[in-house]
Amino acid sequence: MNIYMEDFKKKLNKGGYKITNQRKVIFEILLKNSGEHLNPEQIYELVREVDSDIGIATVYRTTKLFEEVGILSKVLFNDGCARYEIVLTEDESHSHHHLLCNNCGKIIEVKMDLLNELEELIEKEYNFEIHNHSLKFYGLCKDCKEEETNGS
Secondary structure, eight states, rough: OHHHHHHHHHHHTTOOOOOOOHHHHHHHHHHTTTTOBBBBBHHHHHHHHHOOTOOOOHHHHHHHHHHHTEOOOOOEEEESOEEEEEOOOOOSSSEEEEEEEEETEEEEOOOOOOOOHHHHHHHHTTOOOOOOOEEEEOOOHHHHHHHHHHHH
């Protein structure tokens, strides 16, 4: 966790921002929940358990700031709610893919990125520099699929 805290401090300092206690608490909550896709309200609920003096407005401002300096990545899943993922390495700043269950809403991360070759082809064909991409697959997760099969 220490290496992540050093990176956190570097990113804030590089952006010209101070390391406040509130920012540190929010970062530690995000770090403990890495791999989750939390919205600001969920982050706030977790933060309140650690420091009840941190308000929802602080969480919203901090998530926006963290996104700006590259600590968080915003993910939109067409449910009208912005969710965030912590960026632990530079490789993670390039989007990975997600599987979204239409039934229970579960979000599963696809760890492999199979679009690198496609990106290269598109860049060459259209003389377009791609910085990132987003890909989501919608369907049924294993549990919902089994439930549907067993319920029929």
